[in-house]
Structures are given as C-alpha cells and as structure tokens.
Amino acid sequence: MSLDIQLQALWSSPKLFFTGLAALTIILQTFYEKRKRVSESRAPMVSYLILWVGSALEIGRNLDTFFNRAQRKYGDVFAVKAFGRDITYVVSPPLISEIYRNPQKYDFGHYRVALTTECFAIPASLIKSDLLSNVLRPAQHRHLSPTGLGPTIESHTTAVWDLLEKEGSRFAGVSTPLRDFVLPVLYQSSTHAFFGRSCPVLESYQAFNDFDSNFHLLLAGVPRIFLRKSTEGLATMNRLFEKYFDGPHEDASEYVLESERVIRDQGYDSKAVGAYFVCFFFALMANMPNAGYWMIVLNLRREEGVRPLVDEIDEAVTSWKHQNPGQEIEDHLYEFVSTTELPLLTSTIQETLRYVTSAISIRRVTEPVELGGYRFDKGDEIACMTRSVHLDEEIHENALEYNPRRYIDQKGFSKNGKIVTNHSMPWGGGVSMCAGRHFATRALKSFMVFLLIRYTLEIDPKSSEGPTFVLERVGTGIMQPRGDLRVILHPRK
Numbered sequence: 001m002s003l004d005i006q007l008q009a010l011w012s013s014p015k016l017f018f019t020g021l022a023a024l025t026i027i028l029q030t031f032y033e034k035r036k037r038v039s040e041s042r043a044p045m046v047s048y049l050i051l052w053v054g055s056a057l058e059i060g061r062n063l064d065t066f067f068n069r070a071q072r073k074y075g076d077v078f079a080v081k082a083f084g085r086d087i088t089y090v091v092s093p094p095l096i097s098e099i100y101r102n103p104q105k106y107d108f109g110h111y112r113v114a115l116t117t118e119c120f121a122i123p124a125s126l127i128k129s130d131l132l133s134n135v136l137r138p139a140q141h142r143h144l145s146p147t148g149l150g151p152t153i154e155s156h157t158t159a160v161w162d163l164l165e166k167e168g169s170r171f172a173g174v175s176t177p178l179r180d181f182v183l184p185v186l187y188q189s190s191t192h193a194f195f196g197r198s199c200p201v202l203e204s205y206q207a208f209n210d211f212d213s214n215f216h217l218l219l220a221g222v223p224r225i226f227l228r229k230s231t232e233g234l235a236t237m238n239r240l241f242e243k244y245f246d247g248p249h250e251d252a253s254e255y256v257l258e259s260e261r262v263i264r265d266q267g268y269d270s271k272a273v274g275a276y277f278v279c280f281f282f283a284l285m286a287n288m289p290n291a292g293y294w295m296i297v298l299n300l301r302r303e304e305g306v307r308p309l310v311d312e313i314d315e316a317v318t319s320w321k322h323q324n325p326g327q328e329i330e331d332h333l334y335e336f337v338s339t340t341e342l343p344l345l346t347s348t349i350q351e352t353l354r355y356v357t358s359a360i361s362i363r364r365v366t367e368p369v370e371l372g373g374y375r376f377d378k379g380d381e382i383a384c385m386t387r388s389v390h391l392d393e394e395i396h397e398n399a400l401e402y403n404p405r406r407y408i409d410q411k412g413f414s415k416n417g418k419i420v421t422n423h424s425m426p427w428g429g430g431v432s433m434c435a436g437r438h439f440a441t442r443a444l445k446s447f448m449v450f451l452l453i454r455y456t457l458e459i460d461p462k463s464s465e466g467p468t469f470v471l472e473r474v475g476t477g478i479m480q481p482r483g484d485l486r487v488i489l490h491p492r493k
C-alpha cells in the first residue's frame, strides 16, 4: 500500500485522524520534554503515555514494580508525572540522608500546614500560629520521647492485657477473622492510653475507618465532593472529640491535658481542641494497629509459625519468675515488658516495619540546589522513597523475603562497598520523622508478648489465602491489608 493511500484512509476517517494526531503529539511532547530535561540537567522523567495522568495508573497497579523498574532504568533520582504533578523521587540512602539533614533547603513546613488544613478541621489561625511550632509540637515530642512516655505506655500496657483477656475469651476456640480481633484491641488500648476510658472509643471506630478509607485520595488532592465517606467520617470524629472535650476526661494522659490547657488559654473552644486531637488521633491509629496485624500474619505464614517467638517469650517469663519468686507477671506487666530484652521480637518488629511500610517524605526545594548530579529549582517537589531502600537487594539480602531474624543475622548493611546507616526508615526522617515511633514500638512489643503469653494461635485450615497489600495507598505509611486470614485462638494453660 502506498503512503498516498494510507494518508487517504487517515483523512477519510476523522476518528483515525484524531487518534493519529494525539499519538503524534504525545510522542513529540515526550521527546521535547526529554530533550529539555537533559539540556537543563534535570532528573530524567519516567516515560508515560497519557498526558496529565502520567504514571498514576501504573503506580496504582503495583507501586513496587513501578519504582523498581524506574530505578533500574533511570538510576537513583527520577521525576514522575502523576495527575498533572511532577515530583522527583530519590531512592538512594545517602541522598535521602542529605535531604533529611538540610531542612532549610528541603522544606517540610509548607506540607505540614497544607496537610493539616486540607485534611483536618483545625482552625487555620491555630495551625499557622507560633503556638503550634513553639509550644504544642515541642510538648508532643517531649511527651512522646522515651523518657516522657512512661505513664502513657504504662496505661497502654495494662489496657492491652485487659483487652486481650476480654476479646480473647470472646473469640477463643472459634474461627475468627484476624482483623476483627487485632485491630480493635490495638485501637482501644491506644485510645485508653492517651485519652482515658472516657473517650468514646467504639463509636469512633467506624468513623475513623470511613475517614481513613480514602485518606490517600484526599492526600492526592481529589476534591472532597468525591470522597463523601471520608468527609462524613471526619465530621463524626470531630463531633465525638468536641463532645469528649466538653465532658469529664480527667483520666486523659498528661500530654492531652497539657496541650488542651495551652490551646484553651488562647481562647479556643472544645471544637478547636477536638479538631486538633482528631489529627493526632489519626497519626496514632493509621499505622500501628495494621503493623501489629501484619506481624502476626507474616509470622503465622512461615513454616515454624510464631513458635520461635513463643519460645523466646516463655524463656523470659521463666527467667523473670526465677528472679522474682512468688510473684505473678500479671502484677508487674509494665516492669516485665519494659525491662525484658527480647532480641528476636525486636528484630521481628523491625523486619515487619521494613516489609510493610510504604512511606514517602515529601519536601519542597527553597533555593536552587544540585542533588545527585541534577539541578533543582525553588519550588520543585522531591520525595524520599524509603520503601525502595527497604526493597533494595544490594542492601537487604533477599529483600523480598520476610525474615524475622534479619536484624539479628545480618550484621551490617552496605551498598557498593559503602556502609548504609539509614537502611531502614519506616518512620521517615529529618524534621518530619514520626513523633510516635517510641510509643509504637513499645506498644507492638507489649501486644505481641501478652498475646503469645495468653494464647496459642493457628491459621484456620479452611481459611483462604490471606491478605495482600493494598498497594495503591502510595506513601501513606503501613500498607493496609486487602482480604484477611481466619485464625483460631486457644487460651494457654
């Protein structure tokens, strides 16, 4: 067929013509953009087919595959277009470290304000005030530091023990979806620890889950009008917390009571205090319960199951009883769990976090800089992709495999002959590093210790394959499970 005839066919069918034109435009546009980025020493852009949408669909389909492929093709720094927004992703530990160490050049403050105003209902005047940066955030860090955390983690410890008894006896001997057992225990115990028993914990559970279900879309800038479930969930949470702060709540933690006093002293009412704490509550609940859930699933799926953990904990109990004759662990829960060293459990927690977090630290460039050999201008957006480091086979041997002993067995982490100190970053880093990390690790420890002291746990043989990761919630922290695992619990003698 001659070119003439082909062109005639194109002209005679407008649909074909416009499709051809669109394809040509995309090719030219991609080519132009690529050339421009090279000539300006900008990080390469991952190629995409659909204008504006960019790579969004591909990322949503499988985040791990996308970033793995991009890293192999483009190196440690590459730009990605998604829904009209260009963000440069950095996947190398030393470059991520450089970003975390330089908050003046790579700013997070802008996002903190945007995130809290766009996703929560805290009054803008409070968010932008010096009160937040000079008083409330330092108070949060003080109360959540290893030394400030004592009373809160102690009340969490007692609550976990009591709830495991209550919920465990409800489910004992019956095939139970693991999620129905684990998530409410960790949700309730964390609520009790910070807000006391007067907090309407069960009423807020559904509202929290509704809000959380579309949080990733809210973050991505999808208008609220399309996210009714989330919007209604947030409104219910705000109402419940306003009522809580209007009522008696002397049993709340010192962190909550002190921050409430400070906010009220500036003339804010219960509604504003409630909205402030809904935001904190979200950080408290969005990740830790799911981390506890995954820790059990991932261990139960291994050939030896939770047996090595049970052995380690049993040995510690025997040793404690030997040193404290005539005493019961039940009367010394906090002391037992905070003084007992359990290297396998510690490694298991670290490994679970490495394996199941998808956290991104986002920063905005404040002045022209060079990073990884590329030029960045003021206003450019950079994201530290910590999950790529967690899955880097050169840093973590058999990175795709869940290995609870990893942090005991692998003595050092290195890449290209250089030691990698920031090999595991489930908490992000720098100025935005998770404020609740000490609470979360200690809470996960006591949960697992008490669970395995009290119960045996096995997969219901009739259970289906079990959960997979909800991979489309890119960068929001611990990945949520899709599907569930049925388990059978039996009280231990």
Ligand code: HEM
Pocket (backbone or CB within 6 Å): 112, 144, 280, 283, 284, 285, 287, 288, 291, 353, 357, 359, 360, 361, 362, 426, 427, 428, 429, 430, 431, 432, 433, 434, 435, 436, 437, 439, 440, 477, 478
């Ligand atoms: C396994 C559980 C948890 C994980 C994996 C986790 C992870 C994260 C990550 C990745 C960030 C953002 C870091 C960044 O942008 O660089 C973050 C922020 C934060 N987390 Fe957590 N978190 C967990 C539990 C908690 C808990 C239990 C609390 C509260 C007690 C908490 C409080 C916060 C707060 C307040 C921030 C905001 C920090 C800021 O903007 O300065 N987190 N967390």
